[in-house]
Amino acid sequence: MKRLVNTLGVVVTTALVTAGVAAAASLGFGSGSLGAGSVTVSGCTSSSLTATRNVDNSGNVTQVNVLNVPQACAGATLAVTLENSSHASLGSASTVVGTCTGGCTVTVAGFGTVSAANLTAYALSLTQ
Amino acid sequence: MRKIRNATRLTKMVIAGVVALTVFASVYGFAASLGLTTSGLGAGSAVVAACGNGIQASYTTSYASGIPGYAVSQVNLSSIPAACLSKSYKIQLTGAAGATIGSEMSGTLPSSGTTANIATSGNPDASLVTGISVVIS
Numbered sequence: 001m002k003r004l005v006n007t008l009g010v011v012v013t014t015a016l017v018t019a020g021v022a023a024a025a026s027l028g029f030g031s032g033s034l035g036a037g038s039v040t041v042s043g044c045t046s047s048s049l050t051a052t053r054n055v056d057n058s059g060n061v062t063q064v065n066v067l068n069v070p071q072a073c074a075g076a077t078l079a080v081t082l083e084n085s086s087h088a089s090l091g092s093a094s095t096v097v098g099t100c101t102g103g104c105t106v107t108v109a110g111f112g113t114v115s116a117a118n119l120t121a122y123a124l125s126l127t128q
Numbered sequence: 129m130r131k132i133r134n135a136t137r138l139t140k141m142v143i144a145g146v147v148a149l150t151v152f153a154s155v156y157g158f159a160a161s162l163g164l165t166t167s168g169l170g171a172g173s174a175v176v177a178a179c180g181n182g183i184q185a186s187y188t189t190s191y192a193s194g195i196p197g198y199a200v201s202q203v204n205l206s207s208i209p210a211a212c213l214s215k216s217y218k219i220q221l222t223g224a225a226g227a228t229i230g231s232e233m234s235g236t237l238p239s240s241g242t243t244a245n246i247a248t249s250g251n252p253d254a255s256l257v258t259g260i261s262v263v264i265s
Contacts, residue, residue: 079189079191079198081191081198083193083196086193087193087194087195087196088193089191089193092191121196123191123196123197123198124198125189125191125197125198125254127186127187127188127189128186
């Protein structure tokens with residue numbers, strides 16, 4: 001019997017998090033006299049994250065699992081792009097990080113048909 | 129004994145100098161963080177009509193293979209006070225030590241509504257961005 005295994009998350013890649021957490025902080029217009037201000041963009045994490053992927057029997061990526069996402073990122077949108085060896089995008093998907101206890105494992109699906117054989121890296125982005 | 133007194137005086141002078149430099153650096157840094165260096169406005173030295181406060185800024189990202197990674201694709205302003213509508217803006221993304229990231233964006237705020245989504249150019253690397261400076265005049 002053909003074994004249906006959906007999970008092959010064996011390739012663990014340390015992915016760079018483009019710490020694109022654009023916290024919607026208030027501009028420093030407090031002085032009231034100048035129409036100028038700045039926002040400090042405080043990301044919910046500055047750490048590299050680890051991701052794995054699941055593969056179906058056809059060899060296509062079904063989902064990406066981003067591990068140990070800090071609780072501080074709850075509510076942020078986690079976007080994932082799958083890259084090939086030329087850094088071209090093979091597919092992108094995103095989801096909102098939920099609340100959890102401790103570090104969250106966030107699952108992102110919906111990349112379309114992407115052959116795992118072509119996947120060489122993940123790019124991640126967290127924005128609010 | 130005199131040597132000790134002289135040494136103490138010298139120490140005081142050094143400390144005073146350090147304090148003065150620290151205060152100057154703080155003031156200079158504050159002015160820079162307001163984005164005044166890009167706007168050409170000095171802190172409090174130019175008369176710019178107040179158009180309100182409470183504007184929120186955030187940004188959105190999109191994948192850019194040239195980085196490779198995520199780039200800032202838009203700066204999103206929200207809660208724009210009515211008095212700021214139709215006024216000119218300049219926006220600069222900044223990174224570590226206030227370094228500019230990407231090109232300055234400029235234009236005019238919309239004439240109605242409370243939001244403005246402003247496209248960036250050149251795919252500024254989102255992983256480098258730590259701040260957004262905005263001038264509305």
